[in-house]
Amino acid sequence: MKEKVLLITGASSGIGRATAFMAAKNGYKLALVARRKSKLKEIVDEVGKDNAIAIPADITKLKELDKAVQATVEKFGKIDAVYANAGKGLDKAGMENGDPKEWDQMIDLNVKALLYTAKTTLPHLRETKGHFLITSSVAGKVYLSGSVYGASKWFASGFGHNLAREMKEWGGRCTIICPGMVNTEFFDEPKPDKLKPTDIASAVVFALNAPHHSTVREIEVMPTN
Secondary structure: OOOEEEEEEEEHHHHHHHHHHHHOOOOOOEEEEEOOHHHHHHHHHHHHOOEEOOOOOOOOOHHHHHHHHHHHHHHHHHOOOOOOOOOOOOOOOOOOOOOHHHOOOOOOOHHHHHHHHHHHHHHHHHHOOOOEEOOOHHOOOOOOOHHHHHHHHHHHHHHHHHHHHHHHOOOEEEEEEOOOOOOOOOOOOOOOOEEEEHHHHHHHHHHHOOOOOOOOOOOOOOOOO
């Protein structure tokens, strides 16, 4: 029970996948949550079945997320940290040209699933005086013309800072991670001159490994160029 247990949503690719491997190297046991079972299994096969569990789930459905949390506790006995990383963007940007169906899907994941993740895991984090981390974005700190995606990340950042104040009442910590542009599947075209998923994973692990008496409340990571 000495090893810490980290649950990651959106763990099958990009930032979530990179964080899984880096956290494993830092001694964390992993609960990997995403829809693509085969991608999760690849991570488990590499880090070992004793160190990770693959939990295919659609976290926009509260019942599926609740089952994922229970599976984590059954496997490892506790949850020390949660990285609410899952999120998506939009194909059609702007307000007039935006697609309301896309908005629904994005809000379900970027907003409602974030709330569900906190709701289902906080009772377990309270027991361990644990840590809740959120992938927001620099888009949630600046004003972008007609950006509904940016607005969803403003929500993520605001929620994270509010949650931090709730969690500190019982000794918990909350960190908001705000990346700039990262070269992941999020974009249709590769962005080789931008941040790498491992850059964000490093920020996550840095916050996780801070002494418990200190909270890294927010980290903004930007491409140097």
